Amino acid sequence: MKRLTDILAFGALAATLGIAVALQGNAGDSAAGANEPTVAQAPEQTGNSFAIRGARVFDGERDLGLATVVVRDGMVESVAANGDVPDGLPVIDGAGKTLLPGLIDAHVHAWGDAQRDAARFGVTTAFDMHGMVERLPMLREQRESLADTGQADLWAAGYAITAPGGHGTQYGFPVPAIEADTDVAAFIGERIDEGVDFIKLIVEDMSAYPGAPSLPTLTPAQVTQVIAAAHAGERLAVVHASTLADSRHAIEAGANGLVHIFADQAADAAFIADMRAADAFVIPTLSVVASFSGHGEGGALQADPRLADRLTAEQKATLAAAIPGLSANDRLEQALRSVHELHAAGVAILAGTDAPNPGTAHGVSMHGELELLVRAGLTPAQALAAATSLPARRFGIDDRGRIAPGLRADLLLVDGDPLSDITATRALTGVWKNGYPVERDAKATAGATQAAPEQALVSDFDGDALEANFGSWQPTTDQMAGGASTVEYRLVTGGAEDSKGALAITGEVLPGFAFPWAGMMFFPAAEPMQPVDFSARSELVFQVRGDGRHYSAMLFSGPSAQGMPSVQMFQAGPEWTQVRLTLADFAGADLSLLRGIAFTAGQPLGSFEFFLDHVELR
Amino acid sequence: MDTITQLRNDPRPASAPVPLAQLQAAHKRYGKVIALDGVDLEVHAGEVVSLLGANGAGKSTAIGLMLGLLQADAGAVTLFGRPPGALDARRQTGVMLQDGGAHGDLKVHELLALTRSYYPRPRSIDECVTLAGLEGLLQRRYDKLSGGQQRRVQFALALCGRPRLLFLDEPTTGLDIQARQQLWRAVRELVAEGCGVLLTTHYLEEAEALSDRVVVLDRGRVVAQGSVSQIRAHVGQRRIRCVSALAAAQVLCWPGVRAATRDGDRLEIVAETAEPVVRRLLDADPLLQDLEVLRAGLADAFIQITAEEEAA
Amino acid sequence: MDAAIEFPVETHSFQSWRCYLLEAKYELLRQVRQPAFVLPTLLFPTAFYLLFGVMLSRSAAAAEYMLAGYGVFGIMGAALFGFGAGIANDRERGLLRLKRALPAPAGSWLLAKMAAAMVFAAVISLLLAVLAYTLGGVALAPGQWLALFAVNVIGIVPFCALGLYIGSLVGGNAAVAVVNLLFLPMAFLSGLWMPLSILPDIFSRLAPVWPAYHLGQIAMKVVGHDAGGSVWLHLAVLTVVTVVFFVLARRRLAAAA
Known part of the structure; x- marks a missing residue:
């Protein structure tokens, strides 16, 4: 009897573990597959090691004179006056040029192509002052990686803190707002839990803009509470305020900085003393103040031949935009005077543009802002520090902002000497992000929306090669986001409804990225992610069979190629089945700017196999 | 022969109607080895019963049965008229096992506090200290004590719950004369309060000093029982x-x-x-x-x- | 059978909850008084994590993976050494016999030992979380931190069962040896130190043999780095492991008394 119990117990254990091995076999299989390990090994970095010799180096704080800067694996390895370059590194001749740290735009609103546009003009980091929070983990991952992104990294406020119906709620996405009875500490706690890097408050009743309808805004008491809650959550609190009075209250309440300079009047001595005492900073955003004064810099920037070639249509549009119904005023003069006096008093000034507000554009307006700061009385070196080392330090970012060993190789090389002529920053000859050269040509992302082609049929996969009647198919996996999933495709004979062929898609979803995916993507235009207008179509129809898994149809659309896709699920059963997905059911999709449709496997991890045939956009 | 028979039939004291602990025709075997072969044993309130026998005679098995550590193969075992495993019965007993056993890395006062917490009406710490002779030992770690001191701590743990029945398995091994006599005094005090004691010992003088009755076990059987003087007379x-x-x-x-x-x-x-x-x-x-x-x-x-x- | 002897009322009404607390308190005190147990138990996982998860790791993903892995590694040590080897020691020294002879509520020592192991697991889990958050750059949602903590603290149970069985099989010194023999290879083969994918295929295939693999997978699922097995499968395996070893250990301990 006793023996029997022991034998039964061990038997149950052995059986369970045996079953576990059998069931886990597949997962183990995938983990050990041909494709590469997920985390233990850093990917081989090539192409982000080089040296720049003979350039004058401004390190973010000081002029180092002529120096050699060695970059290895995306990081600055050494900065030295003598010109030794380790063997085997490509060398860039910097003679007659100045090397600067990648610029930091301390006030932007980034969506669409903003990050790419910024980087193309030397802005390799930016602080987003109001936007949706879903992308925050992605932004964090991006700025921590040393990948060849060709984009500016973002630190972000998430949703700006405002009152119901207040400024910030008019941009078409829902914004949580503080009501009269909101528990402010809990509310700010929620924002912090959303992963925001800092808290931005909006104090704006429009009283600084005569004639504009007034807006509800946070009460002074709420401002004080929000700032206290932000500090309790160990986040900076920065404040949008348009009047001296509101700014004064914000600083008295402990705000770390202002994200605009008020322009209803110039700063008075008491305010300047408050700013000094609080060691607060100001991001004057003179570029956008200029627009509001009727003296926008957009036209001048567009006209500058050093910049004009590389502007996208979108950049040109925002630069050219003007604030309607505005008459010229002295706001810019007031703002310049305030900045001058604050700066003279030792208050930290950070460069920010508020792009893409009217009269500004991502990246390019930073060069205008630098010039405005110099006009306000900063030396060119101080203006450059305001756009590099200072914002990094003030926002607690220690891997960039200067050119020094161990820091990220975010660099720009300009012709001439911006330390004597600040507009020389516009004569960019090279931008590096994470040590990789940034493609500064706008062509890849430019172009007007194409009209949809005539036919509904995308592909019947009956040919000898993977073709589409329009556009193209490409494999897609989360490897572009740092994941490890794999996919393979091939054309097979025997399609749905006895057609000749079909597209077989196999692969493995592997751990490595938070939202893993692998599959095939259809791009309707000649270039991947170029938008095509499919607003006249109503259904995505295709035949599918496969291993019984659930798959996603992900529809990429909208003005930005970086937008989140809309998703519908379908199942691939053993028999060919026609799947009809109503395009209108892709929530939030903009069919007039359809950029791609991906057919992918996601969670759960593991291998997958499915077949597609007869894909149509009806 | 006659003497033996007479001894064996020596009637139990008639005063205690229900024994505190009782074995009735208890059998226990380990594989082929018979440890107890029909043993009858009783402990009554206010008496000390000494269990004598060579190693392997069945003493530990008998105690194990009464404490509920072992199950009898046949026969009846009761503790306070209950199954020996019953928690309320065990709360009336104190135990000092031969192989000691105490958390070496705890201090004496911690051991006492822990053991006292098992009992509904424990003795005060002071009382335990006086009875077991623990003066000056409370703050010491158990494993830093001498063998004799450890034995006294174990004795204190056995009596701290104010038990009505005490199991002492060779309690004075390793004690000097003075400590031994102190322990005897303490046992007598407890007995005077009405406590029953089951004692195993190698020392005849100990049995002699304490016992009301002696039970001799051999190879799982009771071969003699009676008062100390009866046994002594028998082995004259x-x-x-x-x-x-x-x-x-x-x-x-x-x-x-x-x-x-x-x-x-x-x-x-x-x-x-x-x-x-x-x-x-x-x-x-x-x-x-x-x-x-x-x-x-x-x-x-x-x-x-x-x-x-x-x-x- | 004779009639039962009447006991005073307080004997029945006596609530022994206090002895559970004391038992747990002193069990913890005993373990804390053993530097030879405390130091390795706390330092191994934290030092390893600092080295492999923080200093040698180049991505937040690796730091996350290792946070999950070394957490399970650490609590497994606390359970196997503190619980398993501890029981072997106690048994060898006759403590278990004494506990059963004393009117300690059945299983109170078992619960006390498990509580102590849980305290250690909680400390290890918190230490790792602090390191991961401050030095490793690991940013998790509050729910993920909590889930990881819960997995670590509750996850000791199957290893306590395994430790109990080892403790019931062999004596104190031998138990330490057996646990060492089991602990380090099992941690390695379960992918707690590094992803199994960098080892030959066979390691990944056979990993589900180890109970630690299943707890590790649950922890890694929390941070999104598991191999994709069903959480129910892992839970089922851990449950069977727990039940089987508890049953086996119980039988051995009952026979040994």
């Missing part, structure tokens, strides 16, 4: 040693001789009474020398009782 035999040429087999035939063995030139005789045998020895062997007469010890009592048992 003498051991006679001398250098003599007489054959052991010859001497064994003499009346009153229970055993005779030769070891080299020495003859060793066990006799019921010494005098007649000595007289006859001297007569039979004029050259006899180095004559010794010894009173039998507890060991002899065991040997004798068990030898008779074997013979019977």
Whole structure:
């Protein structure tokens, strides 16, 4: 009897573990597959090691004179006056040029192509002052990686803190707002839990803009509470305020900085003393103040031949935009005077543009802002520090902002000497992000929306090669986001409804990225992610069979190629089945700017196999 | 023989209607080894019962059954009239096991606090200290104590719950005379309060000092029980040693001789009474020398009782 | 059978909850008083994590993976050494016999030992979380931190069962040896130190043999780095492991008394 119990117990254990091995076999299989390990090994970095010799180096704080800067694996390895370059590194001749740290735009609103546009003009980091929070983990991952992104990294406020119906709620996405009875500490706690890097408050009743309808805004008491809650959550609190009075209250309440300079009047001595005492900073955003004064810099920037070639249509549009119904005023003069006096008093000034507000554009307006700061009385070196080392330090970012060993190789090389002529920053000859050269040509992302082609049929996969009647198919996996999933495709004979062929898609979803995916993507235009207008179509129809898994149809659309896709699920059963997905059911999709449709496997991890045939956009 | 039988049938004290602990025809075997073979044993309030027996005689098994550590294969075991595992019954008992066992890395006062927490009406710490002689030891770590001190701590743990029944398994092993006598005093105090005690010991004097009754076990059976004096009387035999040429087999035939063995030139005789045998020895062997007469010890009592048992 | 002897009322009404607390308190105190147990138990996982998860790791993903892995590694040590080897020691020294002879509520020592192991697991889990958050750059949602903590603290149970069985099989010194023999290879083969994918295929295939693999997978699922097995499968395996070893250990301990 006793023996029997022991034998039964061990038997149950052995059986369970045996079953576990059998069931886990597949997962183990995938983990050990041909494709590469997920985390233990850093990917081989090539192409982000080089040296720049003979350039004058401004390190973010000081002029180092002529120096050699060695970059290895995306990081600055050494900065030295003598010109030794380790063997085997490509060398860039910097003679007659100045090397600067990648610029930091301390006030932007980034969506669409903003990050790419910024980087193309030397802005390799930016602080987003109001936007949706879903992308925050992605932004964090991006700025921590040393990948060849060709984009500016973002630190972000998430949703700006405002009152119901207040400024910030008019941009078409829902914004949580503080009501009269909101528990402010809990509310700010929620924002912090959303992963925001800092808290931005909006104090704006429009009283600084005569004639504009007034807006509800946070009460002074709420401002004080929000700032206290932000500090309790160990986040900076920065404040949008348009009047001296509101700014004064914000600083008295402990705000770390202002994200605009008020322009209803110039700063008075008491305010300047408050700013000094609080060691607060100001991001004057003179570029956008200029627009509001009727003296926008957009036209001048567009006209500058050093910049004009590389502007996208979108950049040109925002630069050219003007604030309607505005008459010229002295706001810019007031703002310049305030900045001058604050700066003279030792208050930290950070460069920010508020792009893409009217009269500004991502990246390019930073060069205008630098010039405005110099006009306000900063030396060119101080203006450059305001756009590099200072914002990094003030926002607690220690891997960039200067050119020094161990820091990220975010660099720009300009012709001439911006330390004597600040507009020389516009004569960019090279931008590096994470040590990789940034493609500064706008062509890849430019172009007007194409009209949809005539036919509904995308592909019947009956040919000898993977073709589409329009556009193209490409494999897609989360490897572009740092994941490890794999996919393979091939054309097979025997399609749905006895057609000749079909597209077989196999692969493995592997751990490595938070939202893993692998599959095939259809791009309707000649270039991947170029938008095509499919607003006249109503259904995505295709035949599918496969291993019984659930798959996603992900529809990429909208003005930005970086937008989140809309998703519908379908199942691939053993028999060919026609799947009809109503395009209108892709929530939030903009069919007039359809950029791609991906057919992918996601969670759960593991291998997958499915077949597609007869894909149509009806 | 008669004596033995009489001893074995010695009636229990009639005063206590329900024994605190009781074995009735208890059987226990480990594989082929019979540990207890129909043992009857009772402990009553206010009495000390000493359980004697050689190693392997079944003492530990008997205690194990009464404590509920073991299950009897047959027969009945009760503690306070309940199954021995019952928690409320165990709350009336205190235990001092032979192989000790205490958390070495705890301090004495912590051990006491923990053990006291098991009981509904524990003695105060001071009372425990006085009874067990723990003065000055409370803040010491148990594993830093001497063997004798550890034994006293174990005794304190056994009595701290104000038990009505105390199991003491060789409690004075390793204690000096003074400590031993203190323990005896304490046991007597407890008994005076009405506590029943089941004691195992190697020391006859200990059994003698404390016991109301002695139960002798051998190979799983009760071979004798009675008061200490009854047992002593039973083992009133003498051991006679001398250098003599007489054959052991010859001497064994003499009346009153229970055993005779030769070891080299020495003859060793066990006799019921010494005098007649000595007289006859001297007569039979004029050259006899180095004559010794010894009173039998507890060991002899065991040997004798068990030898008779074997013979019977 | 004779009639039962009447006991005073307080014997029945006596609530022994206090002895559970004391038992747990002193069990913890005992373990804390053993530097030879405390130091390795706390330092191994934290030092390893600092080295492999923080200093040698180049991505937040690796730091996350290792946070999950070394957490399970650490609590497994606390359970196997503190619980398993501890029981072997106690048993060898006759403590278990004494506990059963004393009116300690059945299983109170078992619960006390498990509580102590849980305290250690909680400390290890918190230490790792602090390191991961401050030095490793690991940013998890509050729910993920909590889930990881819960997995670590509750996850000791199957290893306590395994430890109990080892403790019931062999004596104190031998138990330490057996646990060492089991602990380090099992941690390695379960992918707690590094992803199994960098080892030959066979390691990944056979990993589900180890109970630690299943707890590790649950922890890694929390941070999104598991191999994709069903959480129910892992839970089922851990449950069977727990039940089987508890049953086996119980039988051995009952027979040994």
